[in-house]
Amino acid sequence: MPSSTPTVSLTPPPRRSGKRTRRVRGIIFLKDVAALGFTAFGGPQAHLAMMFRLLVDKRRYISMAELLELQALCALLPGPTSTQTITVIGFRLGGPNLAYLTLLVWMIPSVTLMTLAALTLSHLDPVRVTALVQFVQPVAVGFVAFSAYRIAEKVIHTKTAVALMVTAAMMAYFFQLPWMLPLLLLAGGAVTTVRYRKHAIIQEKKPLQVEWANFVLWLGILVGAAVLGHYTRLLPVRLFENFYRNGSLVFGGGQVLAPLLYAEFVEFKHYLTGPEFLSGLGLVQAMPGPNFSIAAYIGALAMRPAGGPATQVMGALVGTAGIFLPGTFLIFFVIRFWGRLRQYRVVQASLEGVNAVSAGLVCAATFLLYHPLPDKTLALPFHLGPIDTLPVNPLLVGTTFLLLLSEKVPSVFIVGVALLAGAFIR
Template sequence: MPKNKQNYIWRLQEIFLVSLYLGLTSFGGPIAHLGYFHTEYVKNRKWITEEIYSDLVALCQFLPGPASSQVGIAIGTYQGGILGGFLAWLGFTVPSVLILVFAFYGLREIDPARLVWIHGLKIVAVAVVAQAVWSMSTKLTPDKERATIALLGAAITLLWPNAYMQILTIMVAGLAGTVFGRHRVTSQHPNMVFPLRKRTGAIALFLFIGLLIGLPLLRQITTNEWVGVFDSFYRIGSLVFGGGHVVLPMLEKEVVPVGWVERSQFLTGYGLTQAVPGPLFTFASYLGAVMGGWPGAIITTIAIFLPSFLLVIGVIPFWDTLRTKSCLQSALWAINAAVVGILLAALYDPVWTSAIRSTADFTIAIICFGLLQFWRVPPWCVVIVACLLTL
């Protein structure tokens, strides 16, 4: 086997194993996932820089779909091309898919509220997000101008907590950067060359739009119910902004009124999804299992995540070129600061508000933060410590 090919195979194996580790240990929802990604990809493995990571987070905030999964796909693509992006998604997604489908078959009678240790996972998410905010702020908001942008972004996001306001905050920050940040940009802006051609990106975007338009038409002319299921889940994955917490109620409107899933089954799956690691979009896998067992789970999982994959592959080659322009670099100077502010707001709501209920919870969060930030303890070990302390 040629050495270059062998190195590529090893790289793909590494991408999959690292994302699988994250898929098994990343609890706490999409914002917490970005904290875990930052720890693993930026700090531990140094696959990308702070600036590139923030750029990718900002880009994925603009795209519909699960932002954390899209960031993972982008990093996997950066390291190993399209196959690397697919393996990064697969490793991060498979654990929660398996847990939720097995839960449908074996744990249908268990009330998720009785699983006390779940609260420990939420406390760990507080520590992880706090660590990410700490680290990113030192690099991306080192002066009073960008610190001000971050604080304003956090304030706006907290006062008007919805996905569209986050997008508007990023857009306004970018506009401010083009006006006030030109003299701040240097030629040393980090380069990020993805192994994708623009033609590949154009094909991916064509497929994304083609399926979005074509599936509803196909649904009208066929009697196959699974075509309708695929269309519903693909459409949600294509149009939802705000990540997993937004997609859950949207799924309810698609599957409960038409009788695909009973309301009691939906609520059980809703609770279980909050307790598992990985992307919240895998709730679709549970619903697919309810509708048709393992084949149904596979169909709904592919349908809801396919738009995200096509969008990332479609946009990245053009983003690769655009971000080298001085005007966009000026915008990114401020956008990166705004991303820190949005992450700071999310640290409070929903991460802090859903986890810290008492002085004891706050104490456990401080311990977890210290273990992560200063003692460099692996996140999975911190998860075990937090769960034990909350029992």
Template structure:
């Protein structure tokens, strides 16, 4: 414990015996950054794979916390909106080196892929015409397979009964009827209410208190700031029109309202950026396809989009600056929610009403992703039989051959280029 920092995170002793080599050497923010940087360069495979990497590194190898505490931390981050794997990483950094450790963990895990995606977006803006149309189309087609795989996997785990399947289908239909950010938010709120009234969650699993401490004062300050930004940024963007404030407001809202992982940010960002011409549908889908080939969190897609934004006359921001601004805005809610939720997790996990509402929201999230699979993913990428066949091959490679996503993305780009040559 650190008596000089009463408002800061305090890490309790871990039940597992610590490795002598890690007792002091990895308690600085710099050491945490280096550990997560290695993961940010090598952790391919999406959120589920990231959680497995974290378990192997921090439970099995370094003994930062016990198996049960890690499972409980994952449950907390899945309960919160935002990218669960990144939030677990933030919490692990908090447990090791305080708030500086949280920032270091996020930076190490996130910046490698964010940098590559930002550079790719800037390259497209200058030399996009040099990219073969077939390869561009292949990157769009692979997004169909990726989202289809995500819908299938999430539906199996989050919609196991007819009540939640009904909520999923209803959410998909409503999202297709009215495609906008606020209609999607309304769908999630209605699904949470329906879950609270209609669903019966199972019994709470055995657990132990998390070995992470945040004062209630710090938690309330964090939650207050989260709410003020969520409500105040759209108002500020309306009072002082400009691309920068609109960008921050839109990406902060997406990071605040996404349940279910990185794939689910797709419909919110598409509704935010494509209809108003901020990013073309083709660029949006190609960037999303490329993001699947990156290590680290899927939310780094925000860096690509921010750097790809069209710049209205007199309101533009530099592409690179837009990428980093979007990245910070979409991840800021994760920091605030992790810090704000930790002191109240014991009460939340015992509340059957809260668990039922979350089950309803998760079912609606699958429905929103199902709607996004049709529009814009399918309608924008599948233009003929060849595209459909390539999407089927990509889905086979991902779901049954279990090839790494980066290899499937590269294969689809190459296949699209070859098909373009013989068209």
């Protein structure tokens, strides 16, 4: 006779277990993002190098090809490329909630430092800050050089890819124009598109569906802020509109953003002086994280006539929100249908060219970042024939490259040693 006693499963529901696993993975990911936020010096290409080392090589959240693909996709959109890239990785791992947390954790260190710089402008000595990071800059170039090597190793497999990488590196090096980056990426994708027949046909393609919510939100805020600022004439609203408009229209990263902000906030609106702007521009180059955090510095100084430190902090928050939101909305709009768009053989074929061009751009960035470094020499404690000094920059770049190649020294440790050396060596 069958028993009426119900059986009890000792195995936890898989769905709940999956949620717990994703939550733990999300927390670990945010810790990694925080580590990058405090140590990623050197601008977008150096950020990419450190993302590759931590998020790809060590944690394996995504593959190298996926990282390059996402970085290239973000480079085709306006906004801060490295910020969009790490945000969309968070989106891939945990959806919109993790993506927004990723954005906050990534930008909080640099935004906080630039806000403090604005609040203490009269007491802050840019020379001391420059001295502190004097050895971090060549270390950052070492990260980029290592990234170029590993990226090329993983994505360059054909003669066409080699040709595209070399061509892109030369074009990016000799023609440093804001529209050159997206043009090269599009051209590289177009070259390999003709080989689409070599890719397998996906029999059951998911239908392409475009969700317009984020695009409408981006456009609505752009228009709404302009109208509201025009009629209210409130300084915080006008500041938000100014930064939001610039963040919506700038391609090419912080280097392109700087002259636009200078023209608007210094020459046209006189919110801060030329020396103040240049001090902030020098400081943001020395800070970890996104260069777009200079918006916090400008926003805080722009609010000086309206009140004290609390008002300036509000200006920093307004500037930060205005500059980072447009790129976030646009990448959220595109990434939602990108997975389905890349099902098509033409898109898959284009990715080979896009990845090859991306590798070339990182190679060019190695030399572009190295040239502006100030010449430094290290006196030897002993006499070695005709050699009494060693050039510091190539020594640090080479040492960083070899340490990263050994895969035994953490990136945080390398940057920390460079900062300590800057604090004690003049």
